[in-house]
Amino acid sequence: MDKPSIAEMIIQYEKDKDMTDTQFAFESHISVERVHNLKSGDYEPTADEEKTILEYIKLHQ
DSSP states (O other), rough: OOOOOOOHHHHHHHHHHHHOHHHHHHHTTHHHHHHHHHHTTTOOOHHHHHHHHHHHHHHHH
16 A cells, blocks of 8 residues: 555644644644645645654644
8 A cells, every 4th residue: 555645644634633724834834835735736845844744743643
């Protein structure tokens, strides 16, 4: 099975925590525009963004 994409991870995390994109962006220190673009598939995260998102999700699971 393939590992989930960053977009899928963000979507699932937001669903589990009942969060909006704005809340996720604020708490993870990623701009809301980046979060929207990542979720839509229009944007690939930089290594730093991916690391930040993964660390945030892991820390707050």
